[in-house]
Amino acid sequence: MKEEVLFEISSLSRNPLKVKGFRFGREGTTPSCVIVGPMMGTAIDQLWIASQLVRFLRQHELANAAFVKGEILVIPTVNPYSFNMGKNFWPLDNTDIDVMFPGYDKGETTQRIAARLFEKTNNYDYAILLEARKDHVECIPYVEVLESGMNYIEDARAFGLDFIHVKEETPNDTVSLTYNWNVWNAKAFSLISGKKGILHKHEANKVFDAIVRFLVKKELIDFSTFEGSHGNLVMPNDIEAIKSSAAGLFDTLANIGDSVVHGQPLARIFNSLDGTLIQTIISPCDGIISCRYDYSLIFQNAIAYRIVKVESAQNTL
Amino acid sequence: MIEEVFNVNLPVNETLTLRRNRFSPEDISTSTKRISIVTGTHGDEIEGQYVCYLLAKWLNANKHCIKGIVDIYPAMNPMGIDSITRGFPFYDVDLNRNFPGNTSDFLPSQVANAIVDTVRGSDFAIDIHASNIFLRELPQVRISRSTADELIPLAEKLDIEFIWVHDAVTVLESTFAHAMNSIGTKTLVVEMGVGMRITKEYGQSLTKGILNLLAHVGIIERAVLPTTKTTVSNLHSEVFFVNASKSGIFIPILEHNVTVLKGEKLGEIIDPLSGRILETLISPCNGLLFTIREYPVVYEGSLLARILEDPKEDTAL
Numbered sequence: 001m002k003e004e005v006l007f008e009i010s011s012l013s014r015n016p017l018k019v020k021g022f023r024f025g026r027e028g029t030t031p032s033c034v035i036v037g038p039m040m041g042t043a044i045d046q047l048w049i050a051s052q053l054v055r056f057l058r059q060h061e062l063a064n065a066a067f068v069k070g071e072i073l074v075i076p077t078v079n080p081y082s083f084n085m086g087k088n089f090w091p092l093d094n095t096d097i098d099v100m101f102p103g104y105d106k107g108e109t110t111q112r113i114a115a116r117l118f119e120k121t122n123n124y125d126y127a128i129l130l131e132a133r134k135d136h137v138e139c140i141p142y143v144e145v146l147e148s149g150m151n152y153i154e155d156a157r158a159f160g161l162d163f164i165h166v167k168e169e170t171p172n173d174t175v176s177l178t179y180n181w182n183v184w185n186a187k188a189f190s191l192i193s194g195k196k197g198i199l200h201k202h203e204a205n206k207v208f209d210a211i212v213r214f215l216v217k218k219e220l221i222d223f224s225t226f227e228g229s230h231g232n233l234v235m236p237n238d239i240e241a242i243k244s245s246a247a248g249l250f251d252t253l254a255n256i257g258d259s260v261v262h263g264q265p266l267a268r269i270f271n272s273l274d275g276t277l278i279q280t281i282i283s284p285c286d287g288i289i290s291c292r293y294d295y296s297l298i299f300q301n302a303i304a305y306r307i308v309k310v311e312s313a314q315n316t317l
Numbered sequence: 318m319i320e321e322v323f324n325v326n327l328p329v330n331e332t333l334t335l336r337r338n339r340f341s342p343e344d345i346s347t348s349t350k351r352i353s354i355v356t357g358t359h360g361d362e363i364e365g366q367y368v369c370y371l372l373a374k375w376l377n378a379n380k381h382c383i384k385g386i387v388d389i390y391p392a393m394n395p396m397g398i399d400s401i402t403r404g405f406p407f408y409d410v411d412l413n414r415n416f417p418g419n420t421s422d423f424l425p426s427q428v429a430n431a432i433v434d435t436v437r438g439s440d441f442a443i444d445i446h447a448s449n450i451f452l453r454e455l456p457q458v459r460i461s462r463s464t465a466d467e468l469i470p471l472a473e474k475l476d477i478e479f480i481w482v483h484d485a486v487t488v489l490e491s492t493f494a495h496a497m498n499s500i501g502t503k504t505l506v507v508e509m510g511v512g513m514r515i516t517k518e519y520g521q522s523l524t525k526g527i528l529n530l531l532a533h534v535g536i537i538e539r540a541v542l543p544t545t546k547t548t549v550s551n552l553h554s555e556v557f558f559v560n561a562s563k564s565g566i567f568i569p570i571l572e573h574n575v576t577v578l579k580g581e582k583l584g585e586i587i588d589p590l591s592g593r594i595l596e597t598l599i600s601p602c603n604g605l606l607f608t609i610r611e612y613p614v615v616y617e618g619s620l621l622a623r624i625l626e627d628p629k630e631d632t633a634l
């Protein structure tokens with residue numbers, strides 16, 4: 001393993017921001033894979049996954065010098081400053097680094113961070129970004145591939161996770177890291193899981209296992225793992241978004257990953273002053289809960305749950 | 318007439334309401350022109366509040382002049398404005414990167430969708446912004462090159478200092494202005510002043526400009542004034558960006574809104590700890606200093622100034 005500072009940004013009063021990489025195998029060899037940890041400073045699960053991956057690869061490489069067959073670069077986080085302050089985005093101006101790609105090395109600070117990160121990560125065969133969802137939800141682990149990556153969707157099955165979400169591209173996606181990796185011909189994946197601000201080891205370890213499985217299947221490491229799921233393809237219309245019609249205290253009755261049936265109560269909303277039950281949220285379909293609103297006070301018309309509809313099981317490649 | 322255009326209940330005894338003030342003539346027909354004045358999308362930008370006030374005050378006092386519909390929307394992000402929060406509170410997203418919105422998405426996207434729905438059908442819209450807390454801007458209209466031919470003649474009626482025609486950027490397709498221009502409402506984006514403050518002279522000047530535009534398009538009956546002071550950035554005059562190459566405290570030397578010469582000193586970045594000057598910023602061209610850094614703390618990359626280059630002489634035969 002080679003530990004290196006990939007780039008630095010200086011600060012007026014803090015120690016410099018150092019973005020570290022941990023390189024395994026031989027630089028410049030194939031197959032190659034880069035794994036980038038969170039850009040949001042509250043994505044604790046993703047930091048856990050990335051750091052555990054460094055530990056795993058380091059231990060096995062120490063025991064067996066030929067353990068890594070190509071090259072693997074792990075960058076556990078791009079944004080230590082925000083982690084150390086409990087902030088989501090760049091501390092000074094609250095900009096999201098993941099809307100700055102491919103970056104501009106003569107531009108604003110977060111554009112420069114994006115440019116330097118992109119320069120270090122844009123020439124790998126496979127590129128994996130560890131992400132927490134940006135909205136207020138807790139979600140099951142899944143692989144996300146942008147529509148423009150449909151030609152390598154089969155590769156996403158190597159993770160062995162239950163769901164592969166094909167994301168419809170929006171203008172905002174064109175400035176994301178995965179989109180730009182894709183443009184530069186890497187097979188790019190987002191692995192999304194958990195909830196911001198807290199470590200869910202159970203969910204995080206599923207993602208860790210998925211990455212190890214992927215590295216095995218793509219012949220990047222000499223290791224054995226159990227087979228995972230075949231990977232159900234989820235298109236944008238396969239998700240049912242269930243909204244609250246009332247606002248108040250949110251009492252959840254169903255968890256992420258639960259199989260639910262049409263008519264099943266999912267949550268209750270109580271008036272936050274007098275305690276009256278004002279809504280019972282009912283599942284409108286059969287399926288599996290992929291995301292759940294993660295805060296105990298809920299707005300009217302907030303998306304309380306997302307359910308992958310059973311009918312999407314018919315999707316094939 | 319003050320109308321509510323969107324309501325959503327919040328968890329604890331409060332309703333989030335978007336309001337507009339509609340001024341209209343007694344007789345409305347299908348040929349009656351309509352304009353929407355929109356501001357407060359970013360909660361830390363207050364300059365537009367004063368313009369809305371001045372405009373409403375004038376319209377209240379001159380009802381006999383109103384020949385078309387003027388809708389004034391002072392607060393598209395009410396919780397943001399009342400809490401000095403640039404983004405949409407709780408969700409921590411930029412409302413102006415979520416247009417045209419979607420009723421099936423999270424609350425900020427629903428609000429964006431509601432704004433588009435209520436402004437839809439207007440012939441014209443003006444979206445007033447105030448830079449942010451970091452930069453002070455000379456009043457300007459920003460227009461994407463793709464809509465320049467159509468919008469420049471309209472923008473010139475505002476008699477504003479200058480019109481910045483910038484390249485089309487995909488991510489800006491998720492802004493209010495792009496969403497409205499896409500559905501046939503000619504929408505101008507005005508930037509002026511600085512975040513969290515009101516610059517009275519700019520507000521007064523823009524209000525006069527808006528009244529002039531309203532007179533030009535027949536929404537109010539009033540003498541049309543000749544426009545005199547607008548400069549348009551075009552192929553003959555480039556906009557230069559000056560970014561920090563060091564982190565520190567920025568001390569400007571020049572005032573905002575002055576003509577600078579190539580090589581002239583704009584400011585310095587200093588280090589309070591060592592007492593040293595870390596960087597001296599120099600103008601890269603002759604031109605108008607229309608943006609200057611207001612907030613002193615800078616990182617490497619922070620934008621310090623923008624200069625509109627003096628028009629080059631056309632050397633084509």
